[in-house]
Amino acid sequence: MKLNFSIIIPVYNRSQEIDELLESLTKQDFTEGFEVLVIEDGSTEKSDRVVEKYxxxxxxxxxxxENSGAGASRNFGMKKANGNYxxxxxxDVIVPSQYVSEVKKALETNYTDAFGGPDAAHxxxxxxxxAINYSMTSVLTTGGIRGKKQAVGKxxxxxFNLGLSHKAFSVTKGFSKMKNGEDIDLTFRLWENGFExxxxxxxFVYHKRRxxxxQFFKQTFGFGTARPILNKKYPKTAKPTYWFPSLFIIGLDxxxxxxIFSFNHFLCFYGLYFLLIFFDSLLQNKNFYVAFLSIITSLTQFLGYGLGFLESRFFIRK
Incomplete structure (x- = not known):
């Protein structure tokens, strides 16, 4: 099957970011062509002039x-697209020049109806x-589940970096109305329908994040609230490890x-853990300030996700 790519980009009040992304798309080494669809989701700061430039x-x-959320905007774009993938x-991403070529090469070698790619810090x-990128991708914080092959199974x-065939979109109808976790929800429905x-x-893409x-706390809090909802919707996917950030924060408290009562042993364990984060980030980023910030962002990530998970699990009616 010949692959015809359509790149779908929802945008909401981020004209500066879409400018950088479109600029990076003009530098692709892919020679077969692709279309790009920018879906403005009811922004008050429109990107039309930026788009016109490209x-x-x-x-x-x-x-x-009209504003309806990122998931609905992605679905809108896929309905308007001409490509078959x-x-x-x-x-808020920037793509390296080889991005589309790498996607095509991988799909021609091992075709699947959906794929994901990792992210990195530019x-x-x-x-x-x-530091946020480190916290979201490190084996010490997330187990490397967001883009290290040796750390993931299925x-x-x-x-932020996802591919979907036209066939898979037609069967699953794309993203649900979930505000957070809609990409994981889509993955579970893909698997239920036999798609790989x-x-x-x-x-990979360079992902600015927050x-x-x-902003990072708010984002991770949203991730945390989504997980119990997904666990209830797809009980077989629930894992004890999803409780880890909540237990981490409770344990720290x-x-x-x-x-305070001179029992310092448990707090020493946390100190050692954050020290490991510091040196691991220092090794990866070669910057003491980024390494120090990685401690703060990792704690923020655990706090946001853990509190969001607990609130959703015990206080939000689903």
């Missing part, structure tokens, strides 16, 4: 619609963005209380 360089279409990117990112693609997924390790600790 129309001479890309096969580019722009759509403005959709590549879905978040507006050298131009802020120190905080690099891979669950994430919506894979990690294309070389199809630019403040507050108890350790601090015990330390």
């Amino acid at each position: 129309k001479p360089k890309l096969n580019l279409k722009y759509f403005f619609k 959709f590549i879905i990117l978040d507006s 050298k131009s990112f802020t120190s905080l963005q690099k 891979f669950q693609p994430r919506s 997924t894979q990690l294309i390790e070389k199809a 630019s403040t600790i507050q 108890l350790s601090i209380i015990l330390a």
Whole structure:
């Protein structure tokens, strides 16, 4: 089957980011062509002028619609696309020049109706963005489930860097109305319908993620609230490890209380863990400040996800 790619990009009030992403798409070494669809999801800061700038360089279409969320915007784009294989990117990513070529090469070698790719920190990112990237991808914090092949079994693609065939979209109807965890929900429905997924390790993107600790906390809190809902919807996918961030935070609180009464052993364990994070991040990023921030972002990640998980599990009616 000849692969015809359509790249779908939902955007909401991020004209500067979409500018950088479109610029990176003009530099692809892929020679067979692809179309790009930008779906403006009811933004008050529209990206139409930015998109217009790239129309001479890309096969580019722009759509403005009422705000309905990223999942619905991705579905809208796939319905409007002409390709037989959709590549879905978040507006806050930058793609390296070989990205589309690597996707094509991998699918021709081992075709699957869906794929996901990892993310990395670009050298131009802020120190905080690099630290957030570390926290979200490190084996010490997430087990490497977001893009290291040796750390994953059956891979669950994430919506910031995801591929889906036209056939799989037609069967599953794409993303659900879930605000968080909609990409995991799609993966489970793909598997239920007999479609295979894979990690294309070389199809990575540079992912900016959030630019403040507050934004990162809010994002991870949302991830945490989604998991109990997914566990209830797909009981066979529930794992005890999903409780780990919540137990980590509860354990840290108890350790601090015990330390007040001179029982320091448990708090020393946490100190050792954060020290490991510091040196591992230092090894990867070659920057002391990023390594220090990685401790803060890792704690923020556990706190956000753990509290979101507990709130959703015990207080939100699903």
